[in-house]
Amino acid sequence: MTGASDDSSYEVVELCAGAGGQALGLERAGFKHRLAVELDSNAFTTLQTNIPGKIEINEEEREIVQQGDVADPAVFNPEDHREVALLAGGVPCPPFTIAGKQLGANDERDLFAWAVEQVDKVRPRALMLENVRGLSLPRFSGYRQYVLDRLAEFKYVAEWRLLNACDFGVPQLRPRFVLVAMQEDDAKYFKWPEPVAKQLTVSAAIHDLMGANGWEGLEQWMKDADKIGPTIVGGSKKHGGADLGPTRAKRAWAELSVDAMGVADAPPARDAQFRTMANPAPGPKLTTEMVARIQGWLPGYEWTFTGRKTTRYRQIGNAFPPPVAEAVGSAILKALKHEGETVSRETSSHDPVYKVLRELGGYVPTSVILNRATLGNGIAELEERITQLRRDFDIDPQPMSDGSLAYKLGEFKAFIGQANHERHEKFVQNRAKIS
Template sequence: MQALDLFSGPGGLSLGMKAAGIQPIASVEKNKDAVATYAAHTSTAEHFCADVRTISFNRYRGKVDVIFGGPPCQPFSTGGLRRGTADARNMFPEFIRALNEVKPAAFLAENVPGLATRDRIHYLSQLLREFELAGYNVTWQVVMAADYGVPQKRRRVIIVGMKEGEFWFPKPTHGPKSGRPYVASGTVVSKDQPFGEPPNCPVLYAKYPDPRRSPYAGHVYNGGGRPVDLDAPCHTILASAGGYKTHWIDTLDIAPGYTAHLLAGGTPREGTVPGARRLTREESALLQTFPRGMRFAGSVSSQYTQIGDAVPPLLGQVLAKALKEQMEGHSVSPETHFEPDTAAPLLAAAS
């Protein structure tokens, strides 16, 4: 099967698609570093380093089976200004335009989980209706990457549309409901042997800590970076990493004792956390399930951004495999897949 990749970033989703047998023949991304990264691992595709609004996709009608991609998520991110449809960066209309011009058999769109929060539910319901008006049977779900073998607690909204039939999401392969443990971050990241060069950015105790029962949660240290529990999936790798929002390895096991100290009413500490080192770009990429040794173009900050913006390739592969099999008419079972949760209940709730 052949595909068109929109808002492609460095190609995390495309790597998963290729592994499942869906080949991107063209990609669109306006960040030149991300385009260079993508072109290095998928040189056979046509790459457009341009604003998607300047491109006509009519040339791909009859040539593309699937359109996939992640329209910019800042309008709906809980970490941003959350302007939603009022934000000029909302590119879902362009994604739908591409569907209407190309008319592929299926599409897969991903976005931040903030799109499915209560204050965005009306827009999500409108968006699903527009996909249906474009001729697709639409299902959607908030998925967590760790449920499919990714050593990271990354959550995304996945929307899938098919001209024929309805997409069934694969059930989790890891976690409590599967019988298999989550993949721990310590399987790809070492406490004592960093892979790559950590950023020179110290981890500091917060002046006014807000601890939680877990030593790996709460606001206990300055910045958005948190200590990594090597026995569990990592926190979401952020696109804003590279500085104080970079998660860190607690090489001296300071975090458990310090959290217990705070919860017992102890006085907050000051200064630098001993033994703390930030995740490197290479380690962040591994936690995203990019291939070991994959190179990212551009400056250090650009590389961190590309890694944090991407869809984990392994998650993309799991979803793409299910999509391809169902497009080919393979049967699905309630034992291995979720029965489709269509747009109808959401539309009713939002009306």
């Protein structure tokens, strides 16, 4: 492994790279891409446009950006990237999204656990995975605990953190749940990035674009939109054209005098009317250029999005905001360079019931679980946690002589690379709908 002071060693392999929000942020932080893999053809074209070039792997010249299923060894072979500085990714979020079914390990799009397994094969100095806020909810406490325990088995120190994009210079809320893991020698130098001193509002970020055609209503609009925007929702191939999200999001945008029912082709004309009896819409629609700014592609974050309007919008709306990726990436790079003071980090616990079942093995009586796990609501909470765990793990109950139950923790249902996993068939069946 290259020493911490050698700048040439800071390469990144990025899985499920999307349209490049994380890619741009990590490169601005100081990482250089060794590989970026993306399934969606439109996002792949955007990545190719912005990250051209080739790299030599095993005496063979290959494109840095690759298209395909990242779990296909022909697309991504972990052995080709041993001891890379950073393994990163924005694995698909639908398995965990609050608005979805929260299928977690039972969703063919779930690659989070699979990505964690690649750590033992690649042995990167650091891992960074991001996903939606839904993964932080109690529903997935067992899933998170599995991930932490697995990384600990690989001798990595891991920690989750919920980060709001607005705390890092992005004019929207956009909470993201980020996992960072490092080898023990580097982990003690890692510190999560601090929020910016002043948050950026929607009007401050895009007023120049909104007024590009000399719109006479700009001044009033700027007052209305001088706030942090709601989370941009990119949507998926399963749904229709571009708009700014579900009903609740549309109402929130209306409070900023933005019409969220679609995306405009151009900024408002000079004499465009602003909320009249004949025009009851809350205000102008955003263009894709404006959406990109709100997603964090601010001046200085140059990037070219390819495709037609709806395609560009979805790429932008599903991206990890570059300033957030840059902030976390910079913190990781500082740790890899062993900069700053060291910090002590306590092992976090996400699901006490899972931990008891895993540590004791076999059938564990309810009384033992209650005695060893700290549960505020006793048997009721235990039953609820067992119900949630069953969604991601095989849990086998066994009656006891006193009428109570004992529970045994079985297999994790998620795809982690198994050749016979049902994910393969489901993926082939639904590939055209996955985005």
